[in-house]
Amino acid sequence: MVATFEPKTDYKVVGTRPIRHDGYDKVTGRAIYGGDMKLPGLIWGVCVRSPHAHANIKSIDTTAAEAMDGVFAVITGADMPKAPSKLVDLGEGNINFKWASNKLMADDKVLYRGHPVAAIAAVDRYTAEEAARKVTVEYEVLPSVTNVVDALKEDAPILLEDLVGDDLGEDVTNTNMAAHVRHEFGDVEGAFASAAHTIEREYNMQMVHQGYIEPQNATAMWDEEDRIKVWTSTQGAFPARTQIAGILQVDVSRVKVTPLEIGGGFGGKIPVYFEPLAAILSKKSQRPVKMVMERSAVFETTGPTPGARMIIKLGADANGKLTAATADIWFEAGANPGAFIGPAAMCVYAPYEIANTRIDGWDVLVNKPKVAPYRAPGSPQVAFAMESAIDELCENAGWDSLQFRIDNASKEGTRRGDGVLFSKIGMQEVLEAVKTSDHWNSPLGDAPAGKARGRGIANGYWFNIGLKSSANLAVNSDGTVQLTEGSTDIGGSRTAMAMHVAEVLGIGAHDVRPTVGDTESIGYTDVTGGSRTTYATGYACWLAANNLVDVLKERVAILWDINSDDVDFNDGVFSSKAEAEKTIGFKELAGKLDDLGGPANSTGSVDLESAGDGFGTHIADVEIDLATGKTDIVRYTVVQDVGTAIHPAYVEGQLQGGAVQGIGWALNEEYFMLDDGRMANSSFLDYRMPTTLDLPLIDTVMVEVPNPLHPYGVRGVGETPICPPIPAIANAIKEAIGTRLYETPMNAGSILKALK
Amino acid sequence: MTTNTPSKVHVTTTINGQQHELLVPGYMSLLDTLRELIGLTGTKEGCLDGNCGACTVSIDGRIVDSCLVLGAEVDGKEVSTIEGMATPEGLHPLQQAFLEEAALQCGICTPGFLVAAKGLLDNEPSPSEGRIRHWLAGNLCRCTGYDKIVRAVQKASS
Numbered sequence: 001m002v003a004t005f006e007p008k009t010d011y012k013v014v015g016t017r018p019i020r021h022d023g024y025d026k027v028t029g030r031a032i033y034g035g036d037m038k039l040p041g042l043i044w045g046v047c048v049r050s051p052h053a054h055a056n057i058k059s060i061d062t063t064a065a066e067a068m069d070g071v072f073a074v075i076t077g078a079d080m081p082k083a084p085s086k087l088v089d090l091g092e093g094n095i096n097f098k099w100a101s102n103k104l105m106a107d108d109k110v111l112y113r114g115h116p117v118a119a120i121a122a123v124d125r126y127t128a129e130e131a132a133r134k135v136t137v138e139y140e141v142l143p144s145v146t147n148v149v150d151a152l153k154e155d156a157p158i159l160l161e162d163l164v165g166d167d168l169g170e171d172v173t174n175t176n177m178a179a180h181v182r183h184e185f186g187d188v189e190g191a192f193a194s195a196a197h198t199i200e201r202e203y204n205m206q207m208v209h210q211g212y213i214e215p216q217n218a219t220a221m222w223d224e225e226d227r228i229k230v231w232t233s234t235q236g237a238f239p240a241r242t243q244i245a246g247i248l249q250v251d252v253s254r255v256k257v258t259p260l261e262i263g264g265g266f267g268g269k270i271p272v273y274f275e276p277l278a279a280i281l282s283k284k285s286q287r288p289v290k291m292v293m294e295r296s297a298v299f300e301t302t303g304p305t306p307g308a309r310m311i312i313k314l315g316a317d318a319n320g321k322l323t324a325a326t327a328d329i330w331f332e333a334g335a336n337p338g339a340f341i342g343p344a345a346m347c348v349y350a351p352y353e354i355a356n357t358r359i360d361g362w363d364v365l366v367n368k369p370k371v372a373p374y375r376a377p378g379s380p381q382v383a384f385a386m387e388s389a390i391d392e393l394c395e396n397a398g399w400d401s402l403q404f405r406i407d408n409a410s411k412e413g414t415r416r417g418d419g420v421l422f423s424k425i426g427m428q429e430v431l432e433a434v435k436t437s438d439h440w441n442s443p444l445g446d447a448p449a450g451k452a453r454g455r456g457i458a459n460g461y462w463f464n465i466g467l468k469s470s471a472n473l474a475v476n477s478d479g480t481v482q483l484t485e486g487s488t489d490i491g492g493s494r495t496a497m498a499m500h501v502a503e504v505l506g507i508g509a510h511d512v513r514p515t516v517g518d519t520e521s522i523g524y525t526d527v528t529g530g531s532r533t534t535y536a537t538g539y540a541c542w543l544a545a546n547n548l549v550d551v552l553k554e555r556v557a558i559l560w561d562i563n564s565d566d567v568d569f570n571d572g573v574f575s576s577k578a579e580a581e582k583t584i585g586f587k588e589l590a591g592k593l594d595d596l597g598g599p600a601n602s603t604g605s606v607d608l609e610s611a612g613d614g615f616g617t618h619i620a621d622v623e624i625d626l627a628t629g630k631t632d633i634v635r636y637t638v639v640q641d642v643g644t645a646i647h648p649a650y651v652e653g654q655l656q657g658g659a660v661q662g663i664g665w666a667l668n669e670e671y672f673m674l675d676d677g678r679m680a681n682s683s684f685l686d687y688r689m690p691t692t693l694d695l696p697l698i699d700t701v702m703v704e705v706p707n708p709l710h711p712y713g714v715r716g717v718g719e720t721p722i723c724p725p726i727p728a729i730a731n732a733i734k735e736a737i738g739t740r741l742y743e744t745p746m747n748a749g750s751i752l753k754a755l756k
Numbered sequence: 757m758t759t760n761t762p763s764k765v766h767v768t769t770t771i772n773g774q775q776h777e778l779l780v781p782g783y784m785s786l787l788d789t790l791r792e793l794i795g796l797t798g799t800k801e802g803c804l805d806g807n808c809g810a811c812t813v814s815i816d817g818r819i820v821d822s823c824l825v826l827g828a829e830v831d832g833k834e835v836s837t838i839e840g841m842a843t844p845e846g847l848h849p850l851q852q853a854f855l856e857e858a859a860l861q862c863g864i865c866t867p868g869f870l871v872a873a874k875g876l877l878d879n880e881p882s883p884s885e886g887r888i889r890h891w892l893a894g895n896l897c898r899c900t901g902y903d904k905i906v907r908a909v910q911k912a913s914s
Contacts, residue, residue: 017858019855019856020855020858022863023854023855023860024847024855026860026863026866027847027851027854027855027860027863027866027867027870028798028838028839028841028842028847028851029796029797029798029799029837029838029839029867030798030839031863032797033797033800033864035797035800035801036791036797038795038797124792125788126781126783126784210898211898212862212864212898213800213802213808213810213862213864213865213896213897213898214800214802214810214862214864215801215802215803261862261863261864262862263800263802263862263863263864263865264861264862264864264898264899265862266898292801294804295802295803295804295805295808490861490862490899491861491862491899492858492861647858649857649858649904650858650861652858652903652904653858653861653899653900653901653904656900656901656903656904657861657898657899657900657901658901659901660900660901660902661898661901683803683805683807684802684803684805684807684808684896685805685807689896689898690901690902691892691893691894691895691896691902692888692889692890692892692893692895692902692905692906693889693890693893695889695901695902695903697885697903697906697907698901698903
């Protein structure tokens with residue numbers, strides 16, 4: 001039985017904008033991020049990486065490196081425990097220990113450029129790098145594949161000889177196809193046959209990276225008791241522990257993960273990279289080992305989100321009602337399986353009610369880094385295809401694309417493309433808010449000479465997960481509360497957690513001091529990802545606070561010598577049910593606890609289904625220089641159903657940050673691959689993310705449709721906003737120049753080509 | 757150590773108003789000199805090739821990427837880092853504005869943005885939005901979309 005809650009509006013703490021608790025350390029440079037870790041006797045580790053995208057390793061000679069002064073340990077694939085094939089759910093995607101281990105350190109074959117083949121620990125980073133250059137590796141270079149079309153050809157080079165692909169339930173071997181899934185409902189062929197308007201288009205997208213500013217890092221100490229202590233920047237201390245233990249083949253209780261401050265992740269810091277290698281180097285050197293990844297390796301070996309090929313076909317009746325849709329989706333997995341085709345299928349049709357649908361998705365191996373979750377993994381890709389096709393269908397039929405989206409919007413009871421039925425959702429409310437927004441009702445304005453303007457809109461969707469979270473509370477004698485919770489804080493979540501507690505206890509947000517616990521000081525908590533943190537960990541904090549109220553009622557009962565059932569609690573004040581004038585405030589009671597039974601503590605833990613479906617629609621105004629092809633965003637508005645905004649400033653921040661990542665993806669960002677499988681642009685100079693100069697202020701319209709599944713109505717918000725920008729900009733470019741682009745990035749070169 | 761390791765350079769420098777006498781390996785960046793030799797880890801490493809701005813410090817009042825400067829180059833110069841921005845009287849107005857405007861999410865780029873923005877406001881107390889955007893274009897932030905950063909700098913402007 002799932003608990004549901006009635007929305008409230010008379011909050012005291014929820015909806016306010018307190019300064020974040022960790023803010024002072026972060027504006028003064030005192031906050032300790034993973035790369036800032038220092039320990040007595042600390043030494044540095046680096047990797048030796050493959051210069052080839054696909055090659056057999058004939059031999060590795062590490063003797064010269066080992067002989068160098070200042071070198072403490074050298075490891076190769078031979079030092080990696082042989083992790084068995086075992087699939088584990090990490091909340092936002094699965095990992096298989098066998099492939100995860102192979103991804104960190106090659107065995108007898110390298111599968112992508114930058115694939116580690118050895119690692120070295122030395123007295124400092126410079127010595128370790130010098131030693132790495134002394135390792136000689138003999139390779140037999142193999143042909144490589146870097147896109148889904150080539151990877152599925154009959155004569156394609158095979159990445160993993162022992163891969164057994166799953167083709168709609170049938171085993172296939174000697175293949176780069178890890179999986180092929182299908183969802184089908186209604187009479188698709190019949191619906192297309194009777195459709196008044198149809199459209200079928202192919203869309204292609206290049207791989208892109210999360211682009212977090214802090215590189216991957218890890219510090220590890222494998223001690224003489226065979227306990228492995230790890231300090232790292234991670235999106236989840238417990239999922240990191242699961243992976244480290246699985247790859248190192250030790251029990252989880254042997255591994256303690258202390259999450260340090262994290263400099264961005266967006267999904268890319270859910271998988272571990274250096275943690276197991278630093279641990280093995282530590283075991284060999286008997287010293288704590290720290291590793292910090294160089295930026296080129298961050299691009300070449302971590303993170304990216306799948307490049308994609310997609311074919312969308314839509315059918316509508318003469319009245320503008322969508323009746324049929326098919327989607328064929330090929331995603332790049334990188335060097336081992338797991339390309340988010342599941343989430344893509346869940347998201348592709350989500351904003352629309354369509355009776356007859358089919359989705360086919362293929363998970364395809366290529367000689368590129370293994371993909372990692374990136375903010376709504378799989379959804380921005382299918383949003384680009386679907387929302388571009390919707391606009392083109394409307395253009396051809398002469399329909400207003402906003403009204404079409406309103407008329408076909410999904411609502412409570414609509415079936416998603418993978419079969420799930422929606423509960424209370426806010427797609428229609430969002431579209432109505434677009435219609436009445438200042439942006440939509442303001443003229444686009446005339447372009448200066450030599451430029452052209454266009455406006456585009458598009459929808460986006462993410463399903464928002466729930467999962468497991470834990471929180472502990474302890475009362476201080478001065479009437480404040482210590483909160484320990486398990487969600488690593490990437491964007492201010494600690495404060496949102498404290499606000500959940502403060503609202504229940506009737507105290508201020510700064511009367512609650514939040515701490516992110518390590519894996520030995522708090523119960524299991526899943527990743528900071530899937531837009532689950534404020535929802536699920538907030539829920540656990542709310543539970544812990546309510547449990548604390550129960551504990552404190554017992555103490556009040558001692559004080560007044562009555563039964564605890566006869567104690568009431570409202571807005572921070574305990575009162576006697578029998579004598580209404582008998583009251584004691586939370587703070588006063590806290591000062592008396594020493595004489596009323598001692599320390600008052602509580603705990604809260606949850607395992608939840610979903611954080612409620614998240615829908616958004618963006619409005620983009622672009623101005624294109626017809627001589628250079630450069631696109632400027634001149635005005636941009638994010639409209640999204642955010643449930644209840646606990647800390648509105650940080651909710652706005654999520655909407656703005658997600659939108660700008662989508663803008664970068666739309667206009668500039670791509671893995672530019674050379675024929676031999678190397679990435680040509682693995683630096684921030686050449687992989688061009690948006691800067692201050694590329695953007696206007698980003699307006700936000702927060703539509704608050706409280707989520708009945710959370711005590712305050714929280715809905716996940718962080719991922720939905722990266723989905724609409726790419727198609728919104730594609731639709732705006734089409735309006736500006738009259739030509740539609742079907743490929744990302746839609747950079748100046750592509751636009752100039754389209755203008756010819 | 758190996759024979760080709762360059763010898764160390766004697767450096768006398770002022771960091772956040774305090775004089776330091778250091779022996780800096782000739783190959784060591786100012787970033788590593790601050791972080792590894794002196795222990796000032798508020799200056800962050802993001803790319804090591806001068807493209808992200810996370811390691812921004814000022815040398816004699818001019819902002820630089822400390823990963824592109826050698827530690828040996830700051831002999832006789834005055835270096836200011838994020839750790840020198842607040843005073844015993846309290847936070848710098850930019851730091852306060854960043855907190856109040858929620859201008860940071862993960863916070864890794866924040867020290868670089870604050871040092872860079874101070875470099876602007878020290879010389880131009882009332883910059884336009886366009887000027888702020890032009891000045892800060894060398895600092896990457898991946899979390900915020902810059903909206904709240906620009907607003908915070910505007911708030912701290914006189």
